[in-house]
Amino acid sequence: MVFALIMMVVAGLFIGATASLMSNRAMQASYLDVAMKRRIAMENSKAFNQQFMLERTFNVGNTVLPLQTGRFDNDWGGVNTGSGWTNLRAFASTSLPGTLATVYPYNYTGLRPSGSYLITQKTTRPSVLTEVDAFTAYSFLKTFTPGLGGDPLVVYRKPANAPDQIELADKGAGLSLKVNGRAVIRDPDSFFAPSTANPFELPIRVKSLYIQKHSATRKLFCKESVDGEDIPPSNLAASRSTNGPTPSTVTAADLYDGTLNVIDNDSNPDNSLWHFMAREKAAGTGDYVTITSKAATGISTDPWHIVSYKTSDAPAVQPLFPPPSYPRGYGATYHVLTINLDHPSLPHLRIHGVIDQIVLMGQTGAALASAATLPPVMITMVPNGASPNDFINLQCVNENNRRMVVGVQDNRQTTLDVYWNGSSASPTSINWRMVLINENRTIWANLPSSITKKVIITGGVMTNWSFKRRGNGSADRLTLTPDNNPEPAGASGPRFSSLLPRDGWMENYFLPTPP
Amino acid sequence: MNVTRPFSSLRRAGYTLIEVVATAAVIAVGMSGAASLSGTMMAQEDLSWRVAVARNYQENIARLWQLGLSPNETMALIPSASGNPLLSEVVGASPTLTPTGQVNEDLMGVMEAAVCSFTINTANVAGAGAGGTNQITIYRPTLR
Numbered sequence: 001m002v003f004a005l006i007m008m009v010v011a012g013l014f015i016g017a018t019a020s021l022m023s024n025r026a027m028q029a030s031y032l033d034v035a036m037k038r039r040i041a042m043e044n045s046k047a048f049n050q051q052f053m054l055e056r057t058f059n060v061g062n063t064v065l066p067l068q069t070g071r072f073d074n075d076w077g078g079v080n081t082g083s084g085w086t087n088l089r090a091f092a093s094t095s096l097p098g099t100l101a102t103v104y105p106y107n108y109t110g111l112r113p114s115g116s117y118l119i120t121q122k123t124t125r126p127s128v129l130t131e132v133d134a135f136t137a138y139s140f141l142k143t144f145t146p147g148l149g150g151d152p153l154v155v156y157r158k159p160a161n162a163p164d165q166i167e168l169a170d171k172g173a174g175l176s177l178k179v180n181g182r183a184v185i186r187d188p189d190s191f192f193a194p195s196t197a198n199p200f201e202l203p204i205r206v207k208s209l210y211i212q213k214h215s216a217t218r219k220l221f222c223k224e225s226v227d228g229e230d231i232p233p234s235n236l237a238a239s240r241s242t243n244g245p246t247p248s249t250v251t252a253a254d255l256y257d258g259t260l261n262v263i264d265n266d267s268n269p270d271n272s273l274w275h276f277m278a279r280e281k282a283a284g285t286g287d288y289v290t291i292t293s294k295a296a297t298g299i300s301t302d303p304w305h306i307v308s309y310k311t312s313d314a315p316a317v318q319p320l321f322p323p324p325s326y327p328r329g330y331g332a333t334y335h336v337l338t339i340n341l342d343h344p345s346l347p348h349l350r351i352h353g354v355i356d357q358i359v360l361m362g363q364t365g366a367a368l369a370s371a372a373t374l375p376p377v378m379i380t381m382v383p384n385g386a387s388p389n390d391f392i393n394l395q396c397v398n399e400n401n402r403r404m405v406v407g408v409q410d411n412r413q414t415t416l417d418v419y420w421n422g423s424s425a426s427p428t429s430i431n432w433r434m435v436l437i438n439e440n441r442t443i444w445a446n447l448p449s450s451i452t453k454k455v456i457i458t459g460g461v462m463t464n465w466s467f468k469r470r471g472n473g474s475a476d477r478l479t480l481t482p483d484n485n486p487e488p489a490g491a492s493g494p495r496f497s498s499l500l501p502r503d504g505w506m507e508n509y510f511l512p513t514p515p
Numbered sequence: 516m517n518v519t520r521p522f523s524s525l526r527r528a529g530y531t532l533i534e535v536v537a538t539a540a541v542i543a544v545g546m547s548g549a550a551s552l553s554g555t556m557m558a559q560e561d562l563s564w565r566v567a568v569a570r571n572y573q574e575n576i577a578r579l580w581q582l583g584l585s586p587n588e589t590m591a592l593i594p595s596a597s598g599n600p601l602l603s604e605v606v607g608a609s610p611t612l613t614p615t616g617q618v619n620e621d622l623m624g625v626m627e628a629a630v631c632s633f634t635i636n637t638a639n640v641a642g643a644g645a646g647g648t649n650q651i652t653i654y655r656p657t658l659r
Contacts, residue, residue, distance in 0.1 A: 008545065015549045022556040029563035032570045033649065040577055044654045047581060051624035051656035070623030076652045079623065240658055252625070252658060 037076075041132040044077030046510045049123045049137035052079055055252040057121060057141050058242050058504050060268055061087045069126040077132060079123040090141040090504055091244055091270035093117040116144035117502070134513035142507060143271075145500035146184060147435045152460030152480035153179045153204070154503070157187035157258035159440045159464055160248070162413060165193045167466040169203035176469050177445075178225050179206040180481035181460075182234070186212045186241065186258030188220050190464075205475040208234045212241060212258060225475070241505045244268035260464040262501030263380050263407035263439050271501050273380050273407045273437070277348045285494050286375065288348035294335040294355055294390075303346040306355070309334045319357060321395045321421055330356070335390075339379070341402045342367050348378040353389035353410075362400035362432070364423055369401065372433075372485075375493025376403035389414045398422035399431050403486060403496040405459075409439040413465055419446045420455050428452055433483065435459035435500055438467060445478055447471030459483040462501070565635050568605045569649070573633040576612055577653040580629055586612045607636035607645035617657065626654040 048070060056062045064084040071078035097115055119141045125134045146154045158166050169176035183206040185191075191200055199219035202209075206222055211233040224231040245268050246261040248254065261267075264274035280286035289304075298305025309319055311327030311334055318326060319336050327334070338359040340346060351358065358381065363371045383389045389410050396418065408416055424430045430448070434457055442465060447455055451472055456479045461467055469478045486496040530538075572593070579589040589612055596606040614629045630650055637646035 008542070011549065012545075015552060018556060019552060022559055025563050026559050029566045032566055036570045036574050037651065039574065040651055040653060043578065043581055044652075047654050047656045048620075048624055048626060051626055051658055054656070054658040055624055068621070068623065070621040072618075072620055072652070072654060074652065077654065078620070256658060 038131065038133055041072075041075065041077040041129070042135065042512065044072060045079055045125065045132065045135065046137065046508070048072070048077060048079045049139070049510065050506075050508055052123065053121065053139040053141075053506055053508070054240060054256070057088060057119075057139065057506065058090050058255060059245055060091075060270065061089055063087055069128070071126055071129065075129055075131050078126045078129050079137065080126040082122055082124050085121055088119070088121070089270050090119055091143050091268065091502055093119045093141070093143060094498065095119065116142040116149065117497075118142045136511050136513065138509040138511065140507040140509065141504065143502040143504040145435065145497060145502050146462060147460030148483050148486050148497055148500065150181045150482050151184045151210070152181045152457075152482050153177070153206075154184040154460070154462045155186060155190070155467075156260035156462070156464040158190035159413075161411075162190075162440075162465060165196065166190045166464075167468055170468050170470075173468075174203065175205065175475035176203045176467075177205075177478040177480060178474075178476040179204055180225070180479055182206065182208045182210050183222065184210045184212070185220055186260075188213065188215060188218050190258075191220060192218050206231065210235050210238070212238045214238075239505050239507065241503050243501065243503060244271045260437075260439055260462060262462075263409045263437060264382060271504075273378050273405065273499075273501060274350065274382075276499055277350065277378055277380075280348065280494065280499070286348055288350060288378075290350040290352070291337065292352045292354065292384075296335075300338070302340070303343040304337060304339045304349065306335060306337050309336065321357070321359060321397070321419065323357065323393045323417070341377070341400055341404065342371050342374070344374055346374075346377055349380070351379065351381045351391070353382065353384040353387070353391045355391050357393040357395065358391065359395040359397060360400065360406075362396065362398035362422065363402070364398045364425075368399055368425065371401040372403070372488045373491045374402050376405070376496040376499050378405050378407075378499055380407040380409070382407075382409045383411050386411065388412075392416055394418045396420045396430075396432055396434075399424050400433050401431070402433065403483075403491075404433065405435040405437065405500055407437040407439070408441050408443070410441045413440060413442050415442045415444060417444045417446055420448055424453075429454040429456055431456050431458060433458045435483070436461045436463075437501065438463040438465060440465050442466045443468070445469040445471075447473075447477055451477075453477075454479060456481060562637070565605045568602070569633050569635050572602075572605070573610065573631055573649065573651060576610065576631050577651060580612060580631075581653060581655045583655065583659055586614060586629070603636075605636055607634040608648075610634075618654070625657045627657055629653050629655075 063086045064081050066081055066084035068081040069078060095118060121139050123137045125132055155166060183204060188211060198217055199221055202220055202222035204222050205225035207225055209222055209231055211220060221230055240256040242256050243260060243262050245255060246259055246265055247267050262271055265272040269275035277288040281288055296306050296308045311330050311332060314327040334356050336357045336359060337355045338361060340361045342363045381391055392415060394416060420430050447469055454477050458481050460480050471477060576589055576593055579592055594602060596602045610633045612629055612631050617625050618628050619625045630652055632648055632650045634648040635646040
């Protein structure tokens with residue numbers, strides 16, 4: 001009897017414990033709905049923050065009022081603007097992570113190689129959403145010049161009036177160039193004509209490849225620069241990137257469509273070479289000159305001068321670097337603008353398309369090393385209104401170590417031939433320091449005739465149209481490499497990076513508030 | 516010599532039939548109660564398991580869609596109940612992911628919205644009994 005009673009007590013305890021456990025399990029199951037809704041609401045809020053920030057923060061001078069609340073129906077998430085912001089200008093930021101007063105526990109480098117200028121803004125959980133956990137969503141608005149940050153080749157969306165596809169090599173001509181860093185493709189569609197094979201191999205050699213968006217029917221790949229193996233894109237998915245608004249920007253999506261407009265963009269003066277020049281002049285940190293006339297002026301020791309050649313005088317009197325077939329087909333006179341890049345008083349230049357040829361005179365010997373500390377210079381070569389652009393020939397003479405950004409632009413896809421001449425310190429390479437920005441021109445890089453001689457462009461190329469080369473040999477005969485020392489010791493003038501157009505992107509750090 | 520057995524020793528000799536029957540009845544009632552409770556608990560635990568699987572399944576659909584996949588891509592990635600005995604026990608009706616268009620709540624951002632529905636099977640036979648349907652509303656940015 002006693003045994004039976006003990007057994008009953010034990011069984012009772014067991015049943016009681018099991019009932020209690022099952023009861024808790026049932027309660028836990030009943031809370032699953034609530035817990036899932038809280039998690040989904042957080043994810044919805046995170047997505048809301050991203051959309052809200054991307055729609056506003058890279059526009060020019062935008063203002064957001066404080067304590068504005070956006071809230072999904074039935075409390076499925078929302079954001080609050082917190083303290084808001086006034087006249088936010090992401091592309092005008094000069095704050096570097098190391099100079100920020102507030103230290104955030106985040107990755108200062110982020111999605112792109114190297115550091116960047118940045119601004120932080122944040123949203124929070126609306127206080128009325130008591131069924132959603134509290135959070136703070138930090139948005140790091142980063143901007144930097146690709147060529148200073150490990151991306152020496154960036155190919156943007158092709159111009160709206162472009163007739164066909166972007167080319168990085170002549171059809172059937174093999175390799176075009178080597179990228180000593182990351183190649184960035186903003187708009188893969190710009191490489192595809194209806195007959196283009198899918199996938200399409202870019203005729204370049206790279207260390208890594210970054211593609212802004214992906215399409216199953218328009219895939220891009222290329223080969224690695226060391227071993228020649230196929231290299232897939234290094235990013236999935238990509239973060240949205242922009243140069244800022246342009247005159248064609250209507251919707252928020254337009255802002256991130258991969259357009260390049262940084263040479264003369266009234267819609268975003270914070271990211272436009274043309275406007276940088278005005279800014280520097282107003283600040284007293286650098287003057288500029290606008291060249292709208294092809295009339296001869298100046299002498300060879302000036303920072304720049306123009307010489308007009310009568311084509312009828314050739315070959316007795318002709319340009320130092322005559323273009324192909326000169327003088328046939330070049331009109332009565334041929335106008336040459338020579339720019340002395342080692343001249344310490346060289347102003348920034350706005351050159352209209354009235355000049356036939358521009359000669360960039362570099363440096364040799366001791367002047368080559370010392371040119372690194374000269375003030376950086378901006379040169380824009382823009383069309384002459386709606387007229388056809390006369391400027392079709394660019395000569396790079398000797399080597400260049402001066403920090404320089406050159407922006408060439410046209411309203412159609414006029415060809416621009418670039419040549420390298422003169423002497424170089426090494427018999428096998430020409431080092432040419434330059435950030436080249438190409439808007440709507442077909443650029444041909446004509447390599448030296450010696451197949452053992454390379455051209456190395458330090459600073460890189462930002463282009464929205466074809467950039468090709470003439471000259472046999474391996475890909476590295478034309479090498480693009482980042483400028484890893486844009487602010488050398490003893491450099492004079494403003495910071496080089498402050499004179500360069502930037503790409504902007506956002507990185508989000510969504511932090512639930514600890515209980 | 517008369518030897519008389521004490522009365523008490525006679526009483527210790529055993530239980531009466533009534534006592535035994537009563538005790539057996541009490542134990543029987545207890546055992547049947549325990550068995551019934553156990554059955555209910557098992558059913559409750561089974562339902563809890565189904566709810567847990569269903570919510571996990573539903574949340575995964577939501578997260579995949581929020582990552583940027585289309586509804587078809589999302590549903591293709593999610594395990595199907597077809598040929599999956601365990602999942603078949605949970606799914607009462609095929610889960611759905613239905614985009615509901617764009618919203619611009621308080622003019623603060625154009626978002627894509629969708630509704631994900633899941634109906635739990637409440638019967639012992641796979642897919643035979645449709646219980647309550649749970650709907651969640653999910654959003655993702657149009658800029659992504």
